[in-house]
Amino acid sequence: MKSIIKMTSFFVLFALMALLWRQLFYSNPHELPSALINESMPSFTLNTINNYTQLKDTEFTGKVRLLNFWATWCSACSIEHAMLMKIKTQYHIPIYGILYKDEKDEALTWLSQHGDPYVKVGDDKNGDVGIDFGVYGTPETYVINEQGKIIYRHIGAIDEATWKNILLPIIKKNS
Amino acid sequence: MALIMGMALAAYTTSHAQIAYHFRAEPQEQQFNRLINEIRCLVCQNQSLAESSAPLAHDLRQKIYLQVQARKTDAEIKDYLVKRYGEFILLRPLVNKTNFLLWSFPFLGLFFIFIIFYKIIKRNFKVIS
Numbered sequence: 001m002k003s004i005i006k007m008t009s010f011f012v013l014f015a016l017m018a019l020l021w022r023q024l025f026y027s028n029p030h031e032l033p034s035a036l037i038n039e040s041m042p043s044f045t046l047n048t049i050n051n052y053t054q055l056k057d058t059e060f061t062g063k064v065r066l067l068n069f070w071a072t073w074c075s076a077c078s079i080e081h082a083m084l085m086k087i088k089t090q091y092h093i094p095i096y097g098i099l100y101k102d103e104k105d106e107a108l109t110w111l112s113q114h115g116d117p118y119v120k121v122g123d124d125k126n127g128d129v130g131i132d133f134g135v136y137g138t139p140e141t142y143v144i145n146e147q148g149k150i151i152y153r154h155i156g157a158i159d160e161a162t163w164k165n166i167l168l169p170i171i172k173k174n175s
Numbered sequence: 176m177a178l179i180m181g182m183a184l185a186a187y188t189t190s191h192a193q194i195a196y197h198f199r200a201e202p203q204e205q206q207f208n209r210l211i212n213e214i215r216c217l218v219c220q221n222q223s224l225a226e227s228s229a230p231l232a233h234d235l236r237q238k239i240y241l242q243v244q245a246r247k248t249d250a251e252i253k254d255y256l257v258k259r260y261g262e263f264i265l266l267r268p269l270v271n272k273t274n275f276l277l278w279s280f281p282f283l284g285l286f287f288i289f290i291i292f293y294k295i296i297k298r299n300f301k302v303i304s
Contacts, residue, residue, distance in 0.1 A: 035261035136217040
């Protein structure tokens with residue numbers, strides 16, 4: 001009987017230690033899963049940064065699209081820019097942008113200098129649309145399926161590995 | 176010494192918000208202060224909205240202020256935030272099935288320790304008598 005108690009205590013403690021190890025080294029509290037997974041996008045209407053038209057949530061049905069929250073003041077956004085251009089030109093997945101708490105003139109200049117990977121960019125000057133999506137830091141990229149539902153959110157810059165191993169498979173699965 | 180002074184300062188940051196918010200009445204101000212101390216800043220994750228100077232914290236304080244002025248209840252405001260940011264935004268976890276183990280764990284732990292102490296004391300008692 002005593003040895004059973006000792007064995008269980010050992011295993012309970014071991015399990016706790018394993019959990020602690022995992023949380024300390026393998027989880028990142030800054031990469032939070034979206035609270036809106038499998039739900040429809042929050043509804044929104046924004047003017048585009050070039051002011052010619054609008055960007056609305058209702059445009060996101062019919063195929064899989066990416067929605068990328070970005071800003072010119074965000075250094076990680078410039079790092080992922082090359083990857084976004086690749087996604088546009090090589091993989092042909094439509095990327096829509098939302099300019100988060102930034103000046104649209106700065107954005108227009110930036111895009112004309114570095115290249116524009118976006119189909120359209122909505123101007124979220126006060127960040128309200130960001131709050132509705134649960135945005136807490138740029139860049140954030142949402143994968144929107146054909147029904148307009150959020151199926152995945154990636155926090156931080158998209159690199160090759162993330163694209164090939166995580167995002168592309170998700171997109172393929174939902175196409 | 177510096178640590179003690181730092182902790183004393185931290186206790187006075189409830190009205191940290193760099194903007195002066197004006198409220199209709201005392202209850203609204205209390206509600207606002209209560210809420211901003213219970214919501215986590217997701218950028219500086221160990222700080223509440225009251226303590227954090229991150230831009231997102233400022234934006235969320237603003238949102239909470241507007242909802243307090245619109246006479247929303249604590250539950251409604253927290254629901255609004257949890258719907259967008261998930262339960263992690265609450266500094267005090269919800270009490271539900273998923274969090275049951277989280278909440279009961281300290282009590283289970285204390286109970287377990289109590290059993291062990293009891294057995295040790297009983298054994299020592301036998302040895303003495």
